[in-house]
Amino acid sequence: MSILDLNSKAAIVTGAGQGIGRQLALTLAAHGAKVVVNDYFLERATQVAREIVDAGGQAIAVQADVTDLNGVRAMMRRTVDEFGTLDVLVNNAGNEGANPSSAPPKPFWETSPEDWQRWLGVNLFGVIACVTAATPFMVKQQSGRLITIISDAGRVGESGIEVYSGGKAGAAGFMRAVARTLGRYNITANCVxxxxxxxxxxxPVIEAQPPETTKRQLERYVIRRFGRPEDISGLVTLLASDSSSWMTGQTYPVNGGFSFAM
Structure with missing residues (x-):
């Protein structure tokens, strides 16, 4: 029996219409989860859900803005109506949200609350909204896995993306507090x-930049390459499984050695 067997657990992955979220949804489904593929854009979510079903898995697509608490609550209810339980929530939606700005970045001291909201909305408030909406279902069934994808920018800080760093750090702090609150219900809360x-x-950004820029960036990584979505999905699958039942309140780096942690 595989230690990563998800045994028909119902799992929501936010921001799963592309990139890391897509890979997380595909991998969870491949290990037996019934997956709710969430995205701000329904057509993207539908495509990923179709990939899962075509591969023999179970999945539905649900459109929701993670910063809209009412919409998120409706997504949780639909998950339970469709699959009977809500076992795993993966907060993956991030960056600037569905409609990133194309304006050149400015020093943080020249930005406004409107600029901050783009970063804090999805990366912090979206995580709080999704966990808030999922918790009553998990408490009722006395089990659950809450997993939030953060960034090393939230662990060590990153120049040029200060508000984003703060949002990710805030999400990690929120998850640690949630772990203390919900552990008595056999609900774990961790970050990757x-x-x-x-x-x-x-x-595309990396491909378009000068090779010497890429070389300088990779010098910060012990493993001299950038990450791939599949690099993240293994640990998330472990945290979603029963094998992680005594792991909570932690932040686990998956970063090619960009930074180290005890």
Whole structure:
């Protein structure tokens, strides 16, 4: 029996229409989970759900904005109506949300609350909304797995993306507090901290930059390459499984050695 067997657990993955979220949804389904593929854009979620079903898995697509608590609550209810339980929530939606700005970045001291909201909305408030909406179902069934994808920027800080770093750090602190509150109900809460990963958003930027820039960036990684979505999905699957039942309140780096932690 595989230690990563998810045994028909119902799992929601937010922001799963592309990139890391897509890979997380595919991997969880491959290990037996029934997956709710969430995205702000329904057509993206539908495509990923179709991939899962075509491969023999179970999945549905659900459109929801993670910063909209009412919409998120409706997604949780639909999950339970469709699959009978809500066992795993993976908060993957991040970055600037569904509609990132194309404006050149400015020093943080020249930004406004409107600029901050783009980063804090999905990365912090979205995590709080999703966990808030999922918790009553998990408490009722006395079990659950809450997993949030953060960034090494939230662990060690990153120049140029200060508010994003703060949002991710805030999400990690929230998850630690949630772990203390919900442990008595056999609900675990953990974070996975990632570094630069070749997603459809990041890969074109790296490909377009001068080779010497890429070389300098990779010098910060002990394993001299950027991450791939499949690098993250293994640990998330472990945290979603019964094998992680005594692991909670932690942040686990998956970062190619960009930073170290005890």
């Amino acid at each position: 901290a990632i570094a630069a990963t070749l997603t459809p958003t990041i890969a």
